[in-house]
Amino acid sequence: MVLQWDVIGDAEQSVLGDPVRLCSVRRIGRPGPDEAFDRVAMLVRKLVDAPLGVVCLVDAEHQYLAGQVGLPEPIASERTMPLTHSFSRHVVVAGEMLIISDVRTDPRMRGNPTIAQLNAIAYAGAPITDPDGLVVGALCAVDHEPRDWTNSEIALLTELAAVCSSEVCLRIARATAEDARKAAEDARRAAESAGQNLELLTDLTESLAATMDVDEAMRRLGRIVTGGLADWCVVTYADEPGVTPHVSATHRDPARAADMDRLAELAARSRTDLRAIVLAAHRHGRPVRRVDGPAKIRDRLSDAEIASIATTAGLGSSMIAPIISSVRRRILGAVLLVNGPDRAPFNDAEERVAAEIGRRAGLAVENSRLYREQRHMAEVLQRSLLTELPTLPGVELHARYLPAQDGAAVGGDWYDAFAQPDGSVMVAVGDVSGHDIEAAAMMGQLRNLVRGDAYGRDDEPGALLTQLDLALHGLRVPAAATVVLARVRQSWSGYAISFANAGHPPPLLLLPDGRVQVWWVPPEPLLGLLPQDPRTTTIRYVPPGSTLVLYTDGLVEDRDQLLDDGVARLAERLRTSSAYPGDALCTRLLEVAPHRSDDIALLLVRLTG
Structure with missing residues (x-):
């Protein structure tokens, strides 16, 4: 059989595939039974005295039977048919009402599989339009025998199609309003999130600047990060290559402070899991997000006690942000951020915040190192005098x-x-x-x-x-x-x-x-x-x-x-x-x-x- 796209040609295909029209089809509603359109289909059968009444919505590949009466199963339940079986696509292409006494004699429809499948012989279809006048489908009456459709039947179909068009316009308006509401809500949330992220970075900057003790600075970093960005975190850094790394861990729940202290102690001692975190930071040089289940994360942890504490703390999504020295142009350590399974994975905005956290942590480490060097030289000078x-x-x-x-x-x-x-x-x-x-x-x-x-x-x-x-x-x-x-x-x-x-x-x-x-x-x-x-x-x-x-x-x-x-x-x-x-x-x-x-x-x- 020759497919419909080959029959209708490029010009007609462009009508069916028009993105503006398809957007209206999507906005009307999801495919499936629709009580309002089913009523219109029932009116078609009663008032026009046709065995089949159908409200068809046509997209680029299918026709959806939003309303129907008289169709056999499984079509009546599935409510969808391919375009090769569609009479109504010709209404969409033509942009006007289509009246056919016997489709078997019409060169556009005589090969349509629906003739044999539904015993569809006579067809009358009136266009259903969106607010811009684009045809999104058709209200159809179908008979099992050849039929000359009367003027009153055609007028009735036209009026009922106008009712469908009104319903379509109302639904599109509601969908547009809902999209606008969601867009406004998304914008509000994005602005709120951006404000919270900016506040977090401001608090972090002020807190890190208030101390020259790098261990205290990293503890403050952990408290601020778990207060607004992650459920818990691990911070590790080393001032110089080859020295023992400093490790701290913080959870947003103060009751888990002892567990986090133990986690930091184990990580600093075992080194294997800690090295994996730092290597990931070195390898990528930027924040790396992962969305793994608890089982996968546990599998990557070699220390059984670390795995147990991490599981209790909550394992869902994670992100590793490198601590970067802007002075020596190298990675000094990493911040591991972890969310529990009941919290959304880290997003793009949070990844950018994590990158900034890593840079500011690196600046705090460098400031502390330079301060210690200056302090040592100053004290040597002072005592020499x-x-x-x-x-x-x-x-x-x-x-x-x-x-x-x-x-x-x-x-x-x-x-x-x-x-x-x-x-x-x-x-x-x-x-x-x-x-x-x-x-x-x-x-x-x-x-x-x-x-x-x-x-x-x-x-x-x-x-x-x-x-x-x-x-x-x-x-x-x-x-x-x-x-x-x-x-x-x-x-x-x-x-x-x-x-x-x-x-x-x-x-x-x-x-x-x-x-x-x-x-x-x-x-x-x-x-x-x-x-x-x-x-x-x-x-x-x-x-x-x-x-x-x-x-x-x-x-x-x-x-x-x-x-x-x-x-x-x-x-x-x-x-x-x-x-x-x-x-x-x-x-x-x-x-x-x-x-x-x-x-x-x-x-x-x-x-x-």
Whole structure:
């Protein structure tokens, strides 16, 4: 048999295959019984007195019997026929009503298999149109005998076809409205998802930037990612090739924290499963999505306990995102994101977010590495500039220097002690403005100037600091610093301590009986500001067994309290710790530092002789 496409030709085929028309056919409804169209088919049989009434919808390959009466099984249930069996396709091609008394004599239809299959002899079909006037099908009346269709029957078919066309237009309008609603909902969800993803990345950036501890940064990453992107995740990274990788695991359910800690411990120890994750990240260099069932994922896990924990955590879809160093242009590790089986697989937008997470994690690792390197160099520089305390008769010296826990880890705090040729001892504690390597370098200059200016001279500390102001000004050294400079001499009553204070916290004195004195003096300008009047010297006489405490403001300064409160807190700790030996006393005093947001220099001078 010759197929219909060969019979109707290219022009007619283009009508049946018109995409706009086919879109209307699809929008009318799914193939199958349709109550509304079945009623119209029943009206055709009753009013036209035809044994078969059919509402046909025609696409490019089939005709669908949306409404029917009188058709035999299985056609009545299946509701679909190929185009080779369709009379109504000719109505669609012609775009007008088709009336045939005997299809066996019509050259377009006489070979149609429907003639024998349904005993279809007479055919009358009226076009059913969509809102644009395109013919989507036909309302048909079919008789088993040759028949001359009357004008009233033709008019009736035309009216009933118009009813079908109205129903078609209504359904298309509803479908269009539903599509618009879905599109708007999809757009809303996409915008909402985009907003959530942007918020996630913003939170991640702020959280990672708030710490230089890379382990803490990766834990924060896990908490943020499982809060908005995945049910659970594993993060692994290594700063350098060949070193033991760091592993952390997080679940959105806090009750699974212990399981995740165990999972991280096992992964770091066994390495096999962990290596597979990292190799996948290296191999692709971009996020890789997988939609595997729990069984397939378990099969890829070599460690039985890891597989058990992962199964309990929930296995569905997964995605591996590489942690990429933008500095060294290499992959440092990977983030494994996992969703449970009841959650949708990761989509394209989430893949882009995962790629950005990997980049930002890589930046956090690099920032931490560079920070550690800078901190190490700064601390080496800082400590190289601090004095090694001398051993002096009758004087026991103890000192501590602690860098700030945050920031550049280096600053301008310093302590110093040295013996004069006349047997007296010079001690100093100071603080150059700033918290960076420049401040440390300036501190080294200033400490050396203090030493050079004071050594071998018997001037009192006030005169020495006055001369130092002139030197800083004349040499154009851009230093601004607070400092306490003191000279300790033996005297008839024990010791005489003379000191000058340039804008520094007051010295403390622990007496042998446990009482503590705070040596407040009228404030004088910072060192380097060239005061108008000579600096003053204060002299105090103290008994043997006393301890002089000099310190920088990082030990007592608290942005929520007055400096006096911090000094009082330190004095109280000194009083209650009077029985401790020197090193232990230093440790006790350092404990009162409020936030460790500033460097601390501490010098204890115990007068034992």
